[in-house]
Amino acid sequence: MVTKKQRVEPIPTDCRTRRGLELIADRWTLLVIVALQQGTKRFSQIHAQIEGISKKMLIQTLRALERDGLVKRVVYPVVPPLVEYSLTTLGQTLIEPIWALRDWSEKYIEEVERIRAEYDQTGKNSLQEEILALVQKRANGADSSAEPEKE
Amino acid sequence: MVTKKQRVEPIPTDCRTRRGLELIADRWTLLVIVALQQGTKRFSQIHAQIEGISKKMLIQTLRALERDGLVKRVVYPVVPPLVEYSLTTLGQTLIEPIWALRDWSEKYIEEVERIRAEYDQTGKNSLQEEILALVQKRANGADSSAEPEKE
DNA sequence: CCGTATCCAAGGGGATACTG
DNA sequence: CAGTATCCCCTTGGATACGG
Numbered sequence: 625m626v627t628k629k630q631r632v633e634p635i636p637t638d639c640r641t642r643r644g645l646e647l648i649a650d651r652w653t654l655l656v657i658v659a660l661q662q663g664t665k666r667f668s669q670i671h672a673q674i675e676g677i678s679k680k681m682l683i684q685t686l687r688a689l690e691r692d693g694l695v696k697r698v699v700y701p702v703v704p705p706l707v708e709y710s711l712t713t714l715g716q717t718l719i720e721p722i723w724a725l726r727d728w729s730e731k732y733i734e735e736v737e738r739i740r741a742e743y744d745q746t747g748k749n750s751l752q753e754e755i756l757a758l759v760q761k762r763a764n765g766a767d768s769s770a771e772p773e774k775e
Numbered sequence: 776m777v778t779k780k781q782r783v784e785p786i787p788t789d790c791r792t793r794r795g796l797e798l799i800a801d802r803w804t805l806l807v808i809v810a811l812q813q814g815t816k817r818f819s820q821i822h823a824q825i826e827g828i829s830k831k832m833l834i835q836t837l838r839a840l841e842r843d844g845l846v847k848r849v850v851y852p853v854v855p856p857l858v859e860y861s862l863t864t865l866g867q868t869l870i871e872p873i874w875a876l877r878d879w880s881e882k883y884i885e886e887v888e889r890i891r892a893e894y895d896q897t898g899k900n901s902l903q904e905e906i907l908a909l910v911q912k913r914a915n916g917a918d919s920s921a922e923p924e925k926e
Numbered sequence: 927c928c929g930t931a932t933c934c935a936a937g938g939g940g941a942t943a944c945t946g
Numbered sequence: 947c948a949g950t951a952t953c954c955c956c957t958t959g960g961a962t963a964c965g966g
Contacts, residue, residue, distance in 0.1 A: 636826055644880020645805050647887065654796050667928060675787055678960060683929070693890030693900055704927040705966080714886060721879045724872035729795020732868055736798065739844035739865075749844055818948055829940060834949070855947040856946080 647692065652677055652685045654722055657711065660695065661719050664710040694718065798843065803828055803836045805873055808862065811846065812870050815861040845869065 636642070648654055652674070659665065659673045671682050686709060689695035694715035700706040711719070743749040787793070799805055803825070810816065810824045822833050837860060840846035845866035851857040862870075894900040 640880045640884045641809070641877045642806065643888070644876065644884045646802075647884070648876075649800055649802055649805060651797075651800055654800060655793065658792070679929075680961095681959065684959090691891055691894045691900070692887045693894075694887070699928090703966085705929075707928060714883065714890075717883055718879060721872070721875035724875040725795065725799075726792045728869060728872045729791045732865065733791045733795045733798070735865060736843045736845070737794070740842055743842045743844075749842070822948095830949075831941095832939065835939090850948090854946085856949075858948060 648718070650685075652681055653689065654725070656682070656685050656689065657694070657715065657718055657722060658726070660709060660711045660715070661722075664708050667707050667709065670709060689715070799869070801836075803832055804840065805876070807833070807836050807840065808845070808866065808869055808873060809877070811860060811862045811866070812873075815859050818858050818860065821860060840866070 648657075655674050655677070656670065659670050665673075667682070667686075670686075671677065671679060674682070677685075686695060686697065690697050693712055696710050696712050696715075698708045698710075700708070739749050799808075806825050806828070807821065810821050816824070818833070818837075821837075822828065822830060825833070828836075837846060837848065841848050844863055847861050847863050847866075849859045849861075851859070890900050
């Protein structure tokens, strides 16, 4: 159990990590980058590749990425229109961290889903026994009034 | 320019990568894990640390993480209540990929913001010249009717 | 083909008040 | 302290129709 008076330095809204996460912490951005990391693609190809995304959301996501310099958009003045999207050099720097997330998913997602299924069925997961043991131990051994202190 | 008939294999909604990204691709989840990677924390500490999150969203996020076995929640039966959250062993496996994203943010976020500011002010970013060159080149040298082919 | 424009339903998420 | 409950706004985002 944690003792009192632990100093916690806040994560300000304007720190670089938060600003960075805001860039990519939505439903589609990372998927679009994953799609483009295979190389230049037309709009319709990306749209076909990312199952479930609407044209509206794809456009929106691509526009944001373009605006931020992560994706390059090239329009060829032909009929019918031909538009190609690709990662910029800057955008390619995101491939590595995203790959780390992919690796994690490949390794652990099914374990996560197993635990979730168990939780949904039983109302608890296997961690609960561990936790109960912790709480019991404390209930027996220690004073039950915690009396948290102010700073 | 990309040539015709490029094969694109779709990313199905149920692939592991997408299921993994759905876990963490929202506004708060990653920040909560970042907060907890420093060690066990009380609810109020996390809440204070993540500037801007409401109690409602923090609870919601923590519940989801708990349900998925990434976060452990321990309630001590004392008054006033004392609840501690920490990453499980499984949850800790996420630290590494998240760290990669943090590193990326530290390195590149300000470049991104520079480009974005430029884009917002001028309606274009520095890539546009590069793109114009590309398009011009094509317009001069090649047939202007692209005539995309079917498969 | 690659968008834009408009409408609209669902729900995300804040504010507030209340409880054990 | 650590939630739960309710209200309600307002954004998100899908569906559809249309345009260059």
